[in-house]
Amino acid sequence: MERRLRILIAKPGLDGHDQGAKIVARALQDAGMEVIYTGRRQVPEQIISAALQEDVDAIGLSVLSGAHEHVFRRILDLLKEKGASEILVFGGGIIPRDDAAELKRLGVVEIFGPGSSTDDIVRIIDQEVRKRRLN
Amino acid sequence: MSERDLKNRQAQWLERDYRNALSGRGERKKTFETRSGLPIRPLYTPLDLEEIHFDYEKDLGFPGQYPFTRGKDATGYRDNFWIFQQYAGFGDAEEANKRYRFLLDKGQTGISIALDLPTQIGINSDHPLAEGEVGKVGVAIDSLEDLEVLFNGIPLNKPRQISIVANAVAPIALAMFIALAEKQNVPTEEMVLRIQNDVLKEFIARGTYMCPPGPSLRMCSDVVTYCAEHHPNWLPMTICGYHIREAGSTAIQEIAFSLANAMEYMDHISRRGFDMAKVLPKLSAFMSVNMDFFEEVAKFRALRKLWSTVLGQRYAIQDLSALNFNLVNFTAGSSLTAQQPMNNIVRVTIECLAGVLGGCQSLFPCSMDEAYCTPTEQAVEVALRTQQIIAHETGVADTIDPLGGSYYVESLTKSIETEVLRYLEEVGSRGGAVKAIEQHYFQEEIAEASYRLHKEIQSRERVIVGVNEYRAPEETPIEIFRPPRDTAEKQELRLKKIRENRNDSKVAGLLKEIERVAEGDENMIPVLIEAVKNYATLGEICDVLRNVYGEYEDAPLLARR
Numbered sequence: 217m218e219r220r221l222r223i224l225i226a227k228p229g230l231d232g233h234d235q236g237a238k239i240v241a242r243a244l245q246d247a248g249m250e251v252i253y254t255g256r257r258q259v260p261e262q263i264i265s266a267a268l269q270e271d272v273d274a275i276g277l278s279v280l281s282g283a284h285e286h287v288f289r290r291i292l293d294l295l296k297e298k299g300a301s302e303i304l305v306f307g308g309g310i311i312p313r314d315d316a317a318e319l320k321r322l323g324v325v326e327i328f329g330p331g332s333s334t335d336d337i338v339r340i341i342d343q344e345v346r347k348r349r350l351n
Numbered sequence: 352m353s354e355r356d357l358k359n360r361q362a363q364w365l366e367r368d369y370r371n372a373l374s375g376r377g378e379r380k381k382t383f384e385t386r387s388g389l390p391i392r393p394l395y396t397p398l399d400l401e402e403i404h405f406d407y408e409k410d411l412g413f414p415g416q417y418p419f420t421r422g423k424d425a426t427g428y429r430d431n432f433w434i435f436q437q438y439a440g441f442g443d444a445e446e447a448n449k450r451y452r453f454l455l456d457k458g459q460t461g462i463s464i465a466l467d468l469p470t471q472i473g474i475n476s477d478h479p480l481a482e483g484e485v486g487k488v489g490v491a492i493d494s495l496e497d498l499e500v501l502f503n504g505i506p507l508n509k510p511r512q513i514s515i516v517a518n519a520v521a522p523i524a525l526a527m528f529i530a531l532a533e534k535q536n537v538p539t540e541e542m543v544l545r546i547q548n549d550v551l552k553e554f555i556a557r558g559t560y561m562c563p564p565g566p567s568l569r570m571c572s573d574v575v576t577y578c579a580e581h582h583p584n585w586l587p588m589t590i591c592g593y594h595i596r597e598a599g600s601t602a603i604q605e606i607a608f609s610l611a612n613a614m615e616y617m618d619h620i621s622r623r624g625f626d627m628a629k630v631l632p633k634l635s636a637f638m639s640v641n642m643d644f645f646e647e648v649a650k651f652r653a654l655r656k657l658w659s660t661v662l663g664q665r666y667a668i669q670d671l672s673a674l675n676f677n678l679v680n681f682t683a684g685s686s687l688t689a690q691q692p693m694n695n696i697v698r699v700t701i702e703c704l705a706g707v708l709g710g711c712q713s714l715f716p717c718s719m720d721e722a723y724c725t726p727t728e729q730a731v732e733v734a735l736r737t738q739q740i741i742a743h744e745t746g747v748a749d750t751i752d753p754l755g756g757s758y759y760v761e762s763l764t765k766s767i768e769t770e771v772l773r774y775l776e777e778v779g780s781r782g783g784a785v786k787a788i789e790q791h792y793f794q795e796e797i798a799e800a801s802y803r804l805h806k807e808i809q810s811r812e813r814v815i816v817g818v819n820e821y822r823a824p825e826e827t828p829i830e831i832f833r834p835p836r837d838t839a840e841k842q843e844l845r846l847k848k849i850r851e852n853r854n855d856s857k858v859a860g861l862l863k864e865i866e867r868v869a870e871g872d873e874n875m876i877p878v879l880i881e882a883v884k885n886y887a888t889l890g891e892i893c894d895v896l897r898n899v900y901g902e903y904e905d906a907p908l909l910a911r912r
Contacts, residue, residue, distance in 0.1 A: 230468035230484050232558015235599045235685070238798050239805045255905040256558045259480065281468055282725070282834065286483025312723050312831045330689040330722045331818040334809060 221249040221345050222272040226263045227256045228291070231281035236308055236330075240276060243334035244341070260290040267295075267303055273345045274304035274325075284311050288319050304344055308332065354401065361396055369393055380812075385646040386804070387601035389766050395758030403765040410656070410765070414751045417663075417671040419655040420764070422710040423678065427751030432742045434511050434713040437735055438681070440465035440490035441725050441834040443841050444500035447490035451505060453728060457735055461512040461713060464501070465489030471559040473520045473893030476842030486838030488725070489516065493842055493890065494849050495883045498527045499534065507532055507542045512713065514545040514589075514679075519561035521548035521574045523892055525587065526879035545586035545635060545677075548574050551612040551784055552591045555793045556598035558905065561893060564785045566900035570875070572620045577876040579629050586677060588616065589635040592654075595793070596639035597685050599801020602650045603767055605639060607774035608784075608793050610657060614665060614775075615784035627666040628673045635677035640706040642686050642698060648754055649763035651678060651709030656764070657771055680706035681715040687722045691817035692829050695719035700737050707741055708754055714738050720829055727832040791906065846888065853886040861887055862895050869899040 225241040227234055234256060241251045252270050254263060267275050279287055288307060295301050307319070308328040316327035325344050328337050352360070383391040392399070412418055415425030424430075437454055439462075440447045451462055466489040469481035475493045476485045485491050492498055507513060507528070517524035525546060532539050550567040553560040560567065571588065578587035592609035600608065613634065620630050636654060640647050659674035668674055682702035687695045699716045706714050716734040718726030726734070742748055754760045781787045788794075807813040814820045861882040868875045882892060 230472055230480065230559075231488075232553070232556075233597070234558065235597070235801050239599075239802055242798075242802050243805075257480075257905060281484055282487035283483035310721075310723065313828060314831070330687070331815070333819075334805065 221274070221342065222252070222270060223249050223274050223276060223341065224252050224254065224263070224267045224270060224272045225276045225278070226254040226258050226266070227278055228258050228260060228263060228287040229279060229281055229283045230257060231279055231283070231309075232256050233280045234278070236280070237276070237278035240278070240308065240328075240334060240337060243338060244276075247338040247342070249338075249341075260287060260294055263291060264294045264298060264300075268298065268300060272303060273348075274306060274341055276341075277305065277307040277309075279307065279309040279311070282310070284309060284315060284319065288324055289322065292323055302348060304341070304348060306337075306341060306344075354398070357396065357398060361394075361398060365393070385602070385763070386641065386643040387603040387646060387767070387770070389603075389646070389763065389770070395762055397758065399758050399762045403762060405761055405765070410761070411755060415675070417674060418659040419675055420652050421752040421755050423655070423675050423712060427710070428707075428742075428748035429751070432748060433707065433711050433738075434461040435459050435735060435738050435742075436461040436463045436512075436514070436713050436715050437718075437731055438463045438465050438516075438715050439731070440467075441488075442486040442838045443491055443835075443845075444497040445503075446486075446835055446838075448501050448503050448505070450728075451501075454731070454735065455505070455510070457732055458739060459735055460510060461514065462505070462510045463715065464513070464515040466516050467491045468559065470889060471516065471518065471520065473523075473561045473889060473896070475846060475888050475890030476839055477846055478890060481839070485842055486834050491838055491842050492527075493846055494886050494888045495527050495530055496845065496849060496886065498531050502531060502535070507535055507537045507544075512543045512545055512586075514547070514713075516547050518547050518550045518553050518559060519567065519570075520889060520893065521546050521550075521587075522570050522875055522879055523883065523889055525574050525577070526876055526883045529582075529876075529880050530884045539582050540584055543584060543586065544582070545589060545679075546574060547591065547637070548588045549591045549612065549616075549637075551615060551788065552594050552609070554788045554903070555595055555608060555612075556797065557594040560903045562896060562900040563903045564788060566896075567903075568616065568619045568785070570896070571616060572623065573874045573876055575616070575620060575630060575633055576623070576625055577874050579625070579633050585633075586635045587633050589637045589679060590616075591637045593637050593639045593681050595797065596641065597683065598797050599685075599804065600797045601800050602641065602643070602646050603770045604774065604796060604800060606650060606654045606657065606767070607771040607778075609636065609638070609654075610661060610771065611775060611778040611784040611787065613658075613662065617662065617666060618783065621666060628668055628670050631662060631666065631668065631673045632675065635679055635712075637679040637681065639683045640680045640702040640709070641683040642702065644701060644705050645754075645760055645763060646767075647702070647705040648709045649760050649767055651680070651706075651711070652752075652755075652760070652764045653767040653771065654678070655710070657768055661772075661775065677712040678710060679713045679715070680709065680711035682706065682717045684717050684721055687717055687719070688815060688818050689722035690826060691823055692719050692722060694817055695722070696733055696737070699734060700741070703738050703741055704745075704747065707738075707747055708752075710752060720832070723829065724832045725834060727830050729830070730832075849886050849888065857885050858882070858887045858891070861885060862891060865892060865895050866899060869896055
């Protein structure tokens with residue numbers, strides 16, 4: 217049987233607004249994925265070590281404090297360093313469009329801003345993880 | 352018309368006129384409910400007031416009189432408008448000072464200081480955890496020097512009120528303002544400082560906590576009791592429902608959990624032997640104004656009534672005027688959409704109107720671009736103008752509590768009251784707010800409500816214009832504000848200079864003294880004032896507090912399945 221998708225949802229940095237992270241976590245669970253939620257104030261190193269330990273397919277980062285550039289870059293770098301670039305990174309929060317485009321250029325699968333449909337999030341994550349599993 | 356006649360006429364109307372007119376088509380949705388889930392009838396009449404045993408004297412009374420349902424002040428807005436505020440701050444103190452001057456120049460009458468996250472959780476800008484966060488969601492304050500620069504050219508008594516979003520670090524913020532008032536030579540009775548100082552809601556909702564709940568309560572109460580004694584015109588504690596609501600709660604949960612928190616603080620202060628009649632008037636309430644217009648107005652009226660009756664009874668208050676409080680209304684950031692952001696101007700306008708009809712003492716409109724960034728000058732100016740237009744052009748501020756007596760609004764007010772009391776009973780049976788936090792009760796209730804609302808939006812049962820209906824094929828980009836990039840560097844330099852120029856051994860002695868006071872029972876504000884005057888940094892002081900009290904850690908939790 218195919219392994220269920222395993223997703224880590226994380227709140228990096230000092231931002232405490234976790235409504236979005238919790239909604240996404242729950243929607244992914246409802247869609248049958250296994251979800252691990254880190255809680256708040258995680259440094260990138262903690263997030264990566266949780267991701268490796270839990271053997272996840274994807275990491276979802278929620279940042280509303282404007283620290284997204286720093287955080288996403290650091291996570292992507294660490295994944296490369298650990299040879300774990302097959303783990304997908306997606307995100308959401310208060311992120312200007314140009315920044316979202318730049319993050320996608322760096323390798324983030326998608327930035328789901330305010331008002332995103334969780335059906336879309338589920339569909340895109342599912343599709344992208346499967347694509348990557350095939351490669 | 353007699354009550355009986357009315358009953359017959361109304362039943363007839365419902366059966367014949369209403370149902371007939373609907374026949375075939377039916378109503379446009381299956382159920383009509385407020386956002387909190389209260390059922391809404393097609394029509395409200397005097398019969399609905401009968402049903403809730405509406406009693407003018409007991410339920411409403413007069414403005415400025417117990418139970419304050421109709422408003423805090425006897426004069427409403429006929430002597431003065433509410434305070435026009437805009438939550439502002441970014442970058443370093445110099446940058447933020449420019450924004451404050453801009454806003455004062457445009458007619459803002461209060462200043463509200465947004466602090467960046469490192470400041471809010473008590474670490475300096477050069478701390479490794481501060482990386483990427485310095486000067487982002489607010490201004491960076493590492494020492495008294497930053498606050499001096501922040502108010503450069505702005506005497507503390509110029510705005511009608513200064514408010515600051517300090518919670519975990521509230522005692523230090525208070526100490527800094529006392530020190531700054533002395534430096535600026537402004538008598539503290541000529542200025543009003545409102546401190547947020549509500550750390551319990553940080554555990555429940557927003558997450559900028561530092562120490563665990565127990566010692567946090569003690570620090571909050573030191574701020575309140577110090578001000579009650581030395582600065583009686585200041586507002587040292589703001590009970591916050593806003594962040595609870597923004598985390599996804601209903602309007603009913605918002606005020607219920609806020610009141611539960613208020614009781615926890617007041618129980619604590621009362622156990623420490625203070626006169627509650629002197630302490631209670633120091634409190635303000637900071638609430639969200641969301642889009643469900645009538646429910647929001649009713650919520651504010653219910654809050655005033657519940658606050659005065661519930662707290663009055665609990666602390667056996669004789670002087671009923673002690674049960675009045677400042678209501679601070681902030682429009683709901685979470686109601687703003689990233690899609691078609693210009694529409695947010697309309698949302699904010701509607702929310703501001705509900706805030707004013709709800710009888711607020713200060714109003715904070717969001718700016719239309721906040722689903723993307725800290726507001727641009729242009730966006731924040733529109734937000735400020737929104738409240739000025741409501742104040743000067745609409746006439747809604749010309750009589751007091753204009754919606755009072757509305758069959759619908761009074762029915763809603765009563766229903767909200769009943770539901771809130773039910774929640775308060777539940778929290779009481781759990782042993783109070785701190786226990787309920789430890790049991791994750793609030794957090795789970797909020798997460799449930801939040802997910803429910805999300806699913807309603809997802810299924811388009813609830814329409815959000817531009818998000819799940821009336822979508823634009825292509826979004827028009829808006830101007831984006833970027834906080835300066837060099838804030839962290841500037842702060843590092845400033846910190847270095849401060850450490851070079853101050854008397855280090857004196858600071859070390861004061862930090863030792865803070866440790867002693869924190870371990871004991873005496874009020875910590877006096878020693879903090881000494882410490883900040885000698886340029887002990889925020890991070891240094893908080894390190895001492897963290898060593899004494901420990902640090903709180905978030906429990907990662909998902910709703911039970």
